[in-house]
Amino acid sequence: MAETRIRRDNVPAETSSLVGREAELDELAVLVGRSPLVTLTGVAGVGKSRLAVRTAARLRDSFSDGVWVVELSGEQNGSLIGHTIAAVLGLREQAVRPQAEVLADFLADKRLLLVLDTCDHLIDACAALLRRILSDAPHARVLATSRQPLGLPGERLMPIEPFAVPEGAEAATSAAVRLFTERANALVPDVVLDPQQVAEVCRRLDGIPLAIELAARRLRALSVPQVAERLDDRFALLVGGSRTPLGRHQTMRTAVGWSHELCTAAERLLWARLSIFAGGFDADDAWAVCADGRLAALPLSRLVDKSILVAEGSRYRMLGTIRDYGREWLRRLGEEEMMAARHRGHYLARARRAEAEWYGPRQAQWADWARRTMPDLEAALANDDGFDLVTALWFVWCCLGGVSLGRRHLERMLDTHADPGPARTKALWVCAWAALAAGDTAAAGRRAEEAYAAAMAEGDLVAAGCARQNAAATALLLGDPDEAARLAAESAGLFEEAVRGRRVHIGLPVAEMTLAMAHSLRGEFDLAVEVLTRQWARCAERGELWARSYGDHVRSHAELGRGKVDAAEAYARAALEVKWRLGDALGAAMAMDQLAATAAARGDGRRAACLLGAAWRMWTTSGLPELGASPYATPRERTERQARALVGDIVYERAFDGGMVLDLDATVARIRDTEGFDHL
Structure with a gap:
């Protein structure tokens, strides 16, 4: 066969470098x-x-x-x-x-x-x-x-995956930031870039190289913060002025639109409807929200094959750029409002089930669910105008560290819905609890009193018990253990009466924990242990972890008061393990502080300082109350004084700084392991 070619290849010349591959x-x-x-x-x-x-x-x-x-x-x-x-x-x-x-x-x-x-x-x-x-x-x-x-x-x-964009100092050397910087310098040679600002832009662009290059081109007219501000309409922003080596995809809309053209009608409809999810989802979520007469089957695997969805085990997610394109089509189809309502209804149903099962053996699974679905819970709350969802998620705000988000939505609802009723009463005690977790004792006390008055008027014993428990915990943080003991006993009595009426609530073991802490602060350590023994058995019977771990924390206080340092350390470690597993930032920080107190009681000032450093990092990186102005500061200050007296200021500061830079996951794992803890 005759051949006319004389070249050995036709590879096109590249006009720019390939970064990070x-x-x-x-x-x-x-x-x-x-x-x-x-x-x-x-x-x-x-x-x-x-x-x-x-x-x-x-x-x-x-x-x-x-x-x-x-x-x-x-x-x-x-x-x-x-x-x-x-x-x-x-x-x-x-x-x-x-x-x-x-x-x-x-x-x-x-x-x-x-x-x-x-x-x-x-x-x-x-x-x-x-x-x-x-x-x-x-x-x-x-x-x-x-x-x-x-x-x-x-x-x-x-x-081929998009570039990862890590948090912190590592972002500056990531491939995404290097790509943006290189392209920006080629276009605007004297441009000065903040690596963290660039990283945030790259992160919001999902690390997609084409999107990053197109964004960098906008620096001819915009600063990096201005580019970030315009990413809410990324397809209008990401329009290129030059062509890729193979002459395609001058804009992100063209690139994503090409994928859209390759989909069948059913795949396009599913793509549009799935864009209502803000984060990851599984097949059950997709079915509950997206399926109907128009979409009786969900071709999820075909969207994975076409790189519209990313499969991660049994869950799926869309990159933000793909989601935004699908949302545009959802609006064109006139289905955005309908899908938002379905999405909100689905997560309300799931939240109600999670709330009903929180005081039981599936607590850890529901904690994982809440963390996984937080983007969608936030999206559902943003579209909500009632109390049902925000109060059903009380365990997320009060038990799992979502204090700021929960308070913001609770206060918004309470300000806009002033008419009394059971739904508002529940929002009041949930808001009081969230305020307490944030260290705002004034707001906690005010909301707790409002909730108690409303609950008693409505004859709602559970809501009244929760309100009294919040008031008791507030008194405890304000340094009044006598008032705390009185209110906690009243709260426990209300819950016990509710139990006789076949209403079981996690508030009872929480009230018992608060009562035991009040006893411990009054020096009644044996009485505290007696209450906690009942509380532990009550939680164990239901397979509950969260309230039991707070009981373990208080038990550590009581055992330390009784001079039993080994027992105090064991209970503090048990509390930390559960709190960290559930993502309870406040509980974990308190447990770490308590472990430092047990180390100081042993005479190990260096370890106490190291643990205080690790605890401080938990406090300051988790959105928890500022320690200097919080009731949580007092026991820390006592432990610090003991540790400094044991090892001196220089050793203390060195050990504290070392604790500050420890990887928290690895540190908790070492604490969980006896031998590892001994070498901390």
């Missing part, structure tokens, strides 16, 4: 050497084409018959793919024989690399042609780019 390039070189077909998959704009082209250039010397890039984005007729490839290879047209046969014959003894870029819209035709070529050409290699697999035997998939 060194590991992928190395992996690709290995895969191409081992596999007849490698397919790069990934979301629009992630850089599949750039990687393929760079790999082709890098492997020029590995293929005696050259490397050849075939750009398919402009080809709309699948039957012409063979002709397009033949033209790139320099083959003459043959009218008699099928093009697939001509190609297979030509490639049969060739050692070359064929790069098929953008197979998405011609997936079936590409697969059929490659099946014939690869069966007849054992030494040929094919590197394809597509937003979904070709589905051929022996195909090796290499998903």
Whole structure:
């Protein structure tokens, strides 16, 4: 067969550097050497084409018959793919024989690399042609780019992920920030960039390289903070002025719109409806919110295959850019309000179930659920105008560290809904509890009194018990253990009466914990242990962890008061383990403080200082009350004085600073392990 080509490759010249893909390039070189077909998959704009082209250039010397890039984005007729490839290879047209046969014959003894870029819209035709070529050409290699697999035997998939954008100091050296900085410097040579501001822009762009490059181009007219402000309308912002090496995707809208065109009608509708989720979701969430007569089946796996959804175990998520495009279509379909209502209703139902099961053995699972779904809970709350959802989530605000968010929505609802009723009464005691967790004793006391008066008028014993428990805890933090004991006993009595009426609530063991703490502060350590023994048994019977761990914390105080340091340390460690597992930042910080107190009681000032440093980090990085102005500061100050007296100021400061920089997850794990704790 005659050949007219004289080149050994047609790899296009790149006009800019490839940043941050060194590991992928190395992996690709290995895969191409081992596999007849490698397919790069990934979301629009992630850089599949750039990687393929760079790999082709890098492997020029590995293929005696050259490397050849075939750009398919402009080809709309699948039957012409063979002709397009033949033209790139320099083959003459043959009218008699099928093009697939001509190609297979030509490639049969060739050692070359064929790069098929953008197979998405011609997936079936590409697969059929490659099946014939690869069966007849054992030494040929094919590197394809597509937003979904070709589905051929022996195909090796290499998903290309967006750049990760870490938090903190590491962000400055991340590939995303380097890419933005390099492109910005090329356009505006004297620009001065704050790496943390750049990192925030890159993070909001999901680390997608094309989006980052387009955003960097806006620095001709805007500052980085101004770019960040405009990302709420990212498709209007991310319009490019130059073209990529292969001449496509001048805007993010074009890139994502290309993916949209490749979807079926059902897939497009599902994409639009799934955009209502603010974070991750599972198949049950998707079914509950999205399915109806128009969408009786949910092709989630097909959206994963087309790089619209990212699958993470049994859960799915959309990148923000993909979600924003879907939300635009949801508005065009006129379904945004309907889907927001479905979304809110779904999470209200889940929150109610979580609340009902919180005082029981599924507490840890519901804590995990709350953390996973927080973006969607926030979105549902933002669209809510009633008390039901925000009060059903009381355990998130009061037990799992979501104090600031909960208070903001509770106060908003209480200010806009002044009419009395059970729903508002519940919001009052939940708000009092959240204020207490935030260290705002004035607001906690005021809301607790309002809640108690309303609950008694309504005959709601549980709400009255919760209000009295909040008042008791407030008195405790204000340094009045006598008043705290009186109110906690009253609260326990209300809950016990409610139990007789078949209303069981976690408030009872919480009230008992508060009562025991009041006894301990009054020096009645044996009485505190007696109350806590009942409280522990009550929680254990229901498989409950959260209130029991607060009981363990108070038990540590009481045992330390009785001079039993080993027992005090054991209970404090038990409390810390559960609090950290559940994500209760306040409880974890208090437990860490208590462990420092037990170390000081042992005479180990260095360990006490180290633990105080770790606790301080918990307090200051978790949005908890400022220690200097909080009731939580007193026991810390006592422990600090003891530790300084034991080891001196220099050793204390060094150990405290060391505790401040410890990885908290690793530190808690070492504390949980006796041998590891001994070497802390």
